[in-house]
Each structure stands twice: as C-alpha cells, then as structure tokens.
Amino acid sequence: MRTLTFILLILLFCGATRADVIHLKDGRKLEGEIIDETTSHIVLKLSFGEQKIARSDIARIEKKSSPRAEFLERLEALQKDDVSGRVELARFAMKNRLRKEAKSLWEEVVKLEAGNTEAHEELGHVQHRGKWVTRAEKRRLEREVDNKAKRSSGKVKFGGRWVTPEEKEALEKGLVKDGDEWVTSEEKDRREEEKRMLAKGLVRFEGRWVGKDDVPYLEKGMFQVEGRWMTAEEADRIRTRWDTAWELPEPNGWFVLRTDRPHKEASDLAYELSDAVKMAQRLYDRPLGSDPIGIYVVGDLAAYQGYAEQYGGGVKSSGLGCFLVDQPENVLNPRQGPVGWNQKRGVTYYYVSQGKARHTINWIHHLVGELYTDRISRGRAPFWFQQCFAAYLERYRSPLEISVHRTRLQELPRPVAISDLMTEFYVGPDQQQADAYFLTGGYLVHYLLETDHAGDRQAFVEYRKSVASGDVDATTFQRLLGDPSALEGRLREHLKK
16 A cells, blocks of 8 residues: 555654664663674664764674564555555554654555544544544534524624624724623723722713812812912912923823913913823824823923923933923023023933914924824834824814914915925024925915815824824825825815815
C-alpha cells in the first residue's frame, strides 16, 4: 500500500535501524549506528552527526536492535489487509514514541475498517450524526446548522455575530445596549457615571456632581474657598490671586479653565470653553480621555510671572499648556513677557490676548479646536489641519461670523492655496499673512462641512473618523479628498455663492 511504502521510506531515510552502544574506557557511553569499522577505529552515526572513535579508547561494543528497527521489521512483515496486525503495531509505535508512524498506521486501519473505534479515537475523530469526522469538521457542520436556524428565524449577520434586523439597524448607528434600551456609548457612560456618583451620595447641580449638603449654599450663589462658604465678592478677593485662582472644568471634565479674573468674567469664559468643546465633540463624535487639558487666562504680566515662578511653567494635568494674557500691552517680544517665559520653561502652547474680551473668547475656541484635535488623534493629526480646525471654531461658528469672514476672505489681496496650507501653514509674525492662512483654513473646514458636493462632504466625514481614531498621517487628507487644486476650484466656487 502507498502508506506502507511511505513509512518504509521515512524509516530508511532516517537511518538508525539498530542502536549500537559504545562503552568507552573513561566510563562514557555513546549510542548510535556503526556505519564503518577498521582495525584502528570505528565511525558511529549519532543523532547530531558522525563521530570517529579510536579502538584504543573503546572498552567494549554492545550491538542491539532499537524500537525503530523492530517496528521496521514488523511493518515489512504485515499483509496489506491485516487490520489487527496494524492495530497492534500502531500500539507498539505509540508506546515507543513513534508518533508519526503510529498515525500513518491508524489512518490505514480506518481505510481498511471504516468503523474501527480505536483508530478513529487515536486520530482525534469524534462522532457526528452517526459518522466519524474530525473535530474541525464537526464544528463546521454544527455552524452550518446553527447559521441555517438563525437565518430561518429572521436574524442577519453583522460584525461576525447574528442579530435581529432591529439590532443591526441600531448597531449601524453606533448605538450600544443598556439593559433593554439602545443608547449612544456616551449616554451609557453617563448613566454608569450617574449610578457611581449617586452611590457615593452625590447629586447633580448645574452640570456637576456635588455633595447634598453643598446644594443650599450653591443655590445662593456661594462658593467654597479654603474650607468655608462665601459670596462671589468675598471669593474674588481670594481667587483673583493666582496661587488661589478659579479652576472651572467644563461639564465633561476634558478641559479646565484656570483664571485669576473675577468670577463673573471667569464664568463667561467657562461658558465659552464649554461651548467650544461641544462643537469639537459634535464634529469628531468621540470623547477625549479623562486627563484634563488646561487653558489658563492670566489677568496681567505680573500675575503670569508669579505663576511661572511658582509652577515652573507647563501644565501639570497634560502635556499641553495654553496661556492667555488678558491685558492691552504688546507682549509679543519673545525675550520678555509670557512668550519668553513659555520658551524658557518649555510650555508647549502660548497665546496672547490684547485686552478685548471678544479676542480672549475667540482664542479659547481656537485653543479647543487645536488641542482637541491633537489629543484625540494622539498627536498624529497634521499641524496644518489642527490649525484649520482651530480657525474654524474661532471664526466660523455662527452665521454672522461666517458672513463677516467670507467677505474678508474674498477681499484678500493674496489668496492662500490649499496646497500652501498643507505644505507649510504660516503662523509667523506677519499678521496679515497669518490672518490670510487662518481665514482660508477655517473656511476650508466650513466648506467641507456645508458643501453640496456629496463626494467632498463624505470624504471629510471619513477624514474626521481617521483623525478621531488616530489612524491618520500626512497622506490621509489627499488620499480621501483627492487633488488639492481640484478641491481648491470647488472651494472658490462655493465662496462666490
């Protein structure tokens, strides 16, 4: 039989039909097959090669048959239809750890006697509906039956599992199961957080969790400072010192505003921060991590320098720090003021407000756009796109602002091409040039969100998903949106409308 011939060839190729034991005079023993002998030496074939041994080193030679040799002799003597002989020899092979030889014999047994239970079990076969099959074949057949039953019940395959059509529709929308209800993952997280907070005895008050005993004071507009409750006027006398400044997190806890401005101004800035975060979250459709990003609004240079001296620059809550100095002096000289302090102490970001409340609010929106993009992409979003997204949140967030900045963009003496935005986004000291880049970059995002061009709009959806998942690099935008010059033409046409 072909299997028998195959086994014989393997055994002959492997050699070692018997085991010869060489007892050396130094007490060692070597076991192998003597393949050459002379009056002065022998050559012994070992499992790792051949060794020449002088007869003067040999005490005695013991020649004996090996299990493999016995197996070969018994295999040659088998008749081609001898089932019981093959069973006995297969058992002998297993007992002597000749596993491959045993497997080949068991396979011969089931060919000669299809119902031989011992052979099937030794081969790992199992019963399925009265037939012997492999375990893998049994799993495949069971899956086929199960899949047929699920299809008959009206279920469909989605994401590698069977679901009802209603479940599929909910999953395609990105919903998750909370008990018997389908909700967004954010809503489920919110509910779980609510359960944890309520278990701690906390209650919700104006978007944040507080102790039940704190509610009466908060309803009176009071603040807890240094362990006691006080009015806003009393609190401002403490909070307007930078070492005890206001710290106001937005509702998600992803950003925190720290400022030494009076509480009324601080509250207005915190509201703008929350509004900017909502816009960014809506466009990326993914939350940030729990480590908050700090945005610091400092009242004047003296306060800023005090902060820098005390904390050594940088934001301890994350690797990204931002500073807005709300005072009218020109402090853009990198050798002095906040810019100098930031460069000296390694703070990642700095911005300067020139004393106008609206200017500070705009920069807060800008910072959220930039920092949200950087954090959610794990630092992989291209710098130019971070700036475009930041400029969009800063300049194109309301119909009035869109109208004003569209007009300014149309009046630019030197329009900025999209390819220039992508190559090197300008943020240098030339204010007119920087303004042109921010106007164009912000409008590019506005166009991609609002355009009637279905291809551009859908491609931008995919690009935002890539940014939000961190699966983005310098080539992703052009791969999805195509040739920048063609996109430029469509953007300019949109601008004329």
